[in-house]
Amino acid sequence: MSKMSKEMIHLLGNYGHIGFTFVAAIFIGMGGGIYLDQKVFDDRTTPWFTFIGLAFGIAAGFKSLFDILKQQEKD
Amino acid sequence: MEHPILFISIILEKLGLPIPHGPVGNGLVEQLCAPYMTYTWFTMIFLAVVGKMTLGNLEMVPGKGQNFxxxxxxxxxxxxxxxxGRELTDKLFPMIATFALYIAVGNLIGLIPGFMSPTSSINTTLALTIIVWITHHIIGFRANGFAYLKHFLxxxxxxxxxxxxxxxxxxxxRLLSLSIRLFGNIMAKETLLGILFMLAGAFFAPLPIMILGVLVSLVQAMVFVLLTVVYFTQSNEHAH
Known part of the structure; x- marks a missing residue:
């Protein structure tokens, strides 16, 4: 395998999943919040855990972006 | 989106086995005969038979098959x-290499008319991803003991x-993105090919998408393997 294509694979692997990871983190955070609201607390706390979960999800998304950058710097 | 022709399903239907008409059937036999299952077995048999045929007797001076x-x-x-690194590679090479070969072959057979990619079903990709996800936690716990939990703190x-x-x-x-990326890319390729084949198959409309499909299939297999390797490496190292 030539140097060029190896570099290309590394870049694809490191940056190709940014979008999906970011979106997945937000979805999981918000899904967890909705689950807590509707199933665990029976709609008594309705908007709050959804918002908290959404906030944590967005934070996790940015954190995973940060991790990807750190990973790339290390190589 | 139904596939135009799936020859294994046709053969099984002729044999009198129930073929589900939705994505997944109700009964056990129906679920076993779902297209993504039959094509998974086809890919497994293909890999095993080709490996056996080309590597039947190893030689000092390799022939064509062994060279490949x-x-x-x-x-x-x-x-x-x-x-x-050496240690993890020795331990995990069979698993990751099997995933790489299976995903690459599974993606590529979808380009042949009459075949379908087993990886275009979320069940297959989620199964692969869950194996990887659980394995990377096991690696972390074995390498670091309970200090592995510091990764999360x-x-x-x-x-x-x-x-x-x-x-x-x-x-x-990670669980979600790893599975949905592979599933989404391959399912999009399959659906696009199916629609183009139905609309303008006589004018070779699916050909450009097939060329892109080869690229997408190989790149997705590589990305899956690379991310697996990255996750294993990350969980193996010490938390700082």
Missing amino acids: WEILIGGMENFFLENM GPMPILIPLMLPIELISNFA
Whole structure:
């Protein structure tokens, strides 16, 4: 395998999943919040855990972006 | 979106086995005869038979078939060695190499008319991803003991209530993103090919998408393997 294509694979692997990871983190955070609201607390706390979960999800998304950058710097 | 022709399903239907008309059937036999299952078995049989045929008797001076496998396996092992180190590569090479071959072949057979990619079903990709996800936690616990939990606690003790949910969410996001990326890419390719074949198959409309399909299939297999390697490496190293 030539140097060029190896570099290309590394870049694809490191940056190709940014979008999906970011979106997945937000979805999981918000899904967890909705689950807590509707199933665990029976709609008594309705908007709050959804918002908290959404906030944590967005934070996790940015954190995973940060991790990807750190990973790339290390190589 | 139904596939135009799936020859294994047709053969099974002629044999009198129930073929589900939705994505997944109700009964056990129907679920076993779902197209993604039958094509998974087809890919497995294909890999086993080709391996047996080309590597039946190993020789000192390799012939055509053995040469191909030596380049492929040697290249993969070098790649893993660069990224994971000797110990992890020796332990996990069979698993990751099997995933790589299975995903690559499974993606590529979808380009042949009459075949379908087993990876275009979320069940297959989610199964592969769950195996990888559980394995990377097992590796972490075996390498670091309970200190592995420090991976999830962030840099400072004060920040634990903030960092723990964030780390957990981003860890679960790996499960989702790894499976849905492979599934989405391959399913999009299959659906697009099906629609173009139906609309203008006589004018070779699916051909450009097939060329892109070869690229997408190989790149997605590589990305899956690379991310697997990265996750294993990350969980193997010490928390800082």
